[in-house]
Amino acid sequence: MNTGCNSAPLRLASGAAAFLMMASGAVFAEEAAPPAPSTDVPWAERTVELGSTASMPEGVLQKDELLRLIGVGEALFAASFTKLDGAGRPEATQAIDPTRRKHPREQPFLRTAGPDGGSCAACHNTPLMGGAGDFVTNVFVSEGFESADFDSLDPQFSNERGSNHLFGSGLVELLAREMSRDLQKIRSEALAAARSLGEPVRRALVTKGVEFGFITAEADGSVLLDELDGVDTDLVIRPFSQKGVMTSLRQFTVNALNHHHGMQPDERFGARWTGTDDFDGDGMSREVSAADISALVAWQATLPAPTRVVPVVEGWNEAAARGEDMFGALGCADCHRPHLPLESLSFADPGPFDSAGTLNARQVKAPGIYDLELLNWARDLPRDEQGRVLVPLYGDLKRHTMTDRQIDALGNELLSQRFVDRNIFQTSELWGVGSTAPYGHRNDFTTLDEIILAHGGDGRKARDAYAQSPDHDKLALIAFLKTLVIEP
Numbered sequence: 069m070n071t072g073c074n075s076a077p078l079r080l081a082s083g084a085a086a087f088l089m090m091a092s093g094a095v096f097a098e099e100a101a102p103p104a105p106s107t108d109v110p111w112a113e114r115t116v117e118l119g120s121t122a123s124m125p126e127g128v129l130q131k132d133e134l135l136r137l138i139g140v141g142e143a144l145f146a147a148s149f150t151k152l153d154g155a156g157r158p159e160a161t162q163a164i165d166p167t168r169r170k171h172p173r174e175q176p177f178l179r180t181a182g183p184d185g186g187s188c189a190a191c192h193n194t195p196l197m198g199g200a201g202d203f204v205t206n207v208f209v210s211e212g213f214e215s216a217d218f219d220s221l222d223p224q225f226s227n228e229r230g231s232n233h234l235f236g237s238g239l240v241e242l243l244a245r246e247m248s249r250d251l252q253k254i255r256s257e258a259l260a261a262a263r264s265l266g267e268p269v270r271r272a273l274v275t276k277g278v279e280f281g282f283i284t285a286e287a288d289g290s291v292l293l294d295e296l297d298g299v300d301t302d303l304v305i306r307p308f309s310q311k312g313v314m315t316s317l318r319q320f321t322v323n324a325l326n327h328h329h330g331m332q333p334d335e336r337f338g339a340r341w342t343g344t345d346d347f348d349g350d351g352m353s354r355e356v357s358a359a360d361i362s363a364l365v366a367w368q369a370t371l372p373a374p375t376r377v378v379p380v381v382e383g384w385n386e387a388a389a390r391g392e393d394m395f396g397a398l399g400c401a402d403c404h405r406p407h408l409p410l411e412s413l414s415f416a417d418p419g420p421f422d423s424a425g426t427l428n429a430r431q432v433k434a435p436g437i438y439d440l441e442l443l444n445w446a447r448d449l450p451r452d453e454q455g456r457v458l459v460p461l462y463g464d465l466k467r468h469t470m471t472d473r474q475i476d477a478l479g480n481e482l483l484s485q486r487f488v489d490r491n492i493f494q495t496s497e498l499w500g501v502g503s504t505a506p507y508g509h510r511n512d513f514t515t516l517d518e519i520i521l522a523h524g525g526d527g528r529k530a531r532d533a534y535a536q537s538p539d540h541d542k543l544a545l546i547a548f549l550k551t552l553v554i555e556p
Contacts, residue, residue: 113152114150114152114153115143115144115147115149117140117143117144117360118144118153118355118356118357119357119359120140121137121140121359121360121362124358124359124362125137125359126433126434126435126436127434127437128437129436129437134366134370134438134442137363137366138363138367138370140367141363141364141366141367141368142197142367144188144360144363144364144367145187145189145192145197145198145364145367145368146187146188146197147187148186148187149186149187151350151352153331153352153355154331154332154350154352154353154355155183155186155329155331156183156348157169157183157330157332157348158172158350159348159350160347160349161181162181164323164326164327166337166347179208180208180226181208181226182207182327182328182329182330183327183329183330184327184328185328185329186329188324188328188364190205191205191207191231192233193205194233194504195504195553195554196554196556198235198368198371199233199234199235199500200233200504201231201511202506202511203230203506203511203512205231206228206229206230206231206510207228207229207231207327208227208229209227209309225483229309229310229509229510230508230509230511232308232310233374233500233503233554234368234371235371235372235373235374235499236371236373236374236459237308237317237368237371238317238368238369238370238371238438239410239440239459240308240461240463240497241307241316241419242410242413243276243408243459243461244305244306244307244315244465245305245419245420245421246275246410246412247276247305248303248304248305251273251280251305252303254271254272254274254283255271255291255303258270258283258284259289259291261285262285262286262287263287263289268285269284269285270285271283271284271285273296273297273299273303276408277405278408278464278466279297280297280298280303281295281296281298282295282296283295283296283303297466298466298467298468299466299467307465309494310493310494310496310509311467311485311494312465312466312467312488312493312494313485313486315419315422315423316365316418316419316426317365317368317369317417318422318426318427319426321333321364321368322361322425322426330350331355331356332347332348332355333355333357333360333361334354334356334358335358335426335427336425336426338354341425358427361427362417362436365417366417366436366438369415370415370438370440372446372555373446373449373459373460373461373499374499374500374503374552374553374554375499375553375555376460376551376552376553377551377555378551379550379551384547384551387543387548388544388547388548388550388551390544390547390548391544391545391549392548394544394548395548395549397533398530398533398534398537398545399529399530400530400534400545401462402530403464403466403468403495404462404497404498405461405462405463406460406462407450407460408459408461408463408465409452409456409457409459410456410457410459411456413440413441413457414437414438414439414440414441415437415438415439416429416435416437416438417436418431418432419435460499461497461498461499462498462499462501462552463495463496463497463498464495465495466495467492467493467494468492468493468494468525468526468527469489469492469524469526470492470523470524470527471491471524472525472528475522475523475524475528476491476524477524478491478509478522478523479491479524481509498549498552499552500552500553501516501549501550502549502552503553503554507519508522516546516549517542520534521534
């Protein structure tokens with residue numbers, strides 16, 4: 069990938085980046101980058117890109133500035149972190165809330181509770197860096213435990229998950245932000261109407277054609293939320309992870325660095341939140357700066373969208389065309405929507421909806437703005453008659469119940485995650501599905517046919533229609549799905 073690493077230096081915020089402390093409203097300057105190790109030579113066993121972006125990106129970046137930041141993020145994503153970087157967390161757990169370990173660990177790596185990988189690319193590598201992972205890269209999700217201090221494969225302690233691909237993830241986050249604003253606007257308008265009328269006002273929660281139930285506003289300013297469907301009570305769409313519980317690429321990155329590598333980002337594990345520069349007790353302070361996180365986010369957010377490619381095989385084009393028709397006729401497109409419209413390609417980082425422990429737009433002087441329109445792949449995306457980008461994600465960013473009494477293969481988790489029941493999952497975006505076998509939240513379905521037949525609950529009707537279809541129609545649907553690929 070040509071990342072433009074040799075282009076002009078980034079136009080960044082003058083001086084140190086400014087942060088706004090949510091609790092007090094005071095503005096703080098980012099701590100200075102840690103001093104380089106004494107072995108400050110190119111062949112030293114450390115990640116030289118850490119700290120190379122001295123301060124947070126601010127304002128709209130020009131193309132050369134954006135490409136340089138992407139290049140730093142790409143290098144960090146590929147880097148194998150070492151003890152000289154701060155890898156390992158002997159006195160801290162994998163919990164997303166900074167949590168001390170009761171018993172310091174001797175092993176540097178552990179599959180169950182981590183750290184469990186040397187680099188981000190170790191798990192996200194199929195069919196190329198930034199992609200998905202095979203079963204061997206599965207992780208064990210247990211961030212719901214604030215005092216997670218166990219080393220067990222027992223499903224009562226953690227949920228096993230496969231690694232999702234990250235291609236097109238910037239578009240997904242932008243969709244989620246727009247949809248969240250739409251839903252919260254409906255809530256505000258319902259409250260205003262209820263106060264004006266002096267009586268309850270019930271409104272449908274619909275954004276980009278996706279229905280999220282109903283909300284009822286009372287004249288006293290309270291809101292009834294018992295009719296919500298597939299979204300949290302704050303009406304924020306959280307588009308990442310199989311359960312739809314991660315708000316942003318930034319949150320995902322901060323979580324993953326601690327969990328999988330024992331690398332502590334300052335914005336959550338630094339002295340401001342924990343009272344120490346070495347919360348994990350590994351002898352290294354200020355391991356990952358907020359600017360480092362911004363570089364990682366920039367690379368992920370600008371990864372190109374998966375595309376559609378028909379193999380040059382006799383009969384495949386005709387089969388895929390018939391399969392695409394079947395996709396709609398069977399009801400698959402009710403949840404796996406071929407396109408969702410996007411108003412703007414300007415990606416702000418930090419974003420608007422993150423909470424404490426992950427920087428958001430209110431905590432910095434000004435976020436960096438990455439204009440995806442500058443990138444060739446984004447300019448080639450389809451648009452509707454209104455000029456909106458039609459993001460071909462084959463998803464709806466909504467959570468659905470995926471089991472029933474007869475079909476419960478996708479209900480094999482014992483723990484809820486972030487208050488989302490164990491048999492509820494967000495619709496998987498199907499773009500790239502032809503490049504990212506195996507399937508399912510645990511990577512334990514080897515074929516597309518298997519994962520389709522595993523759909524229960526809200527997916528049961530489409531699943532049954534598929535199961536009852538002639539074999540040639542089933543094969544045509546598979547031929548279509550296999551054209552949704554990630555290209556190098």
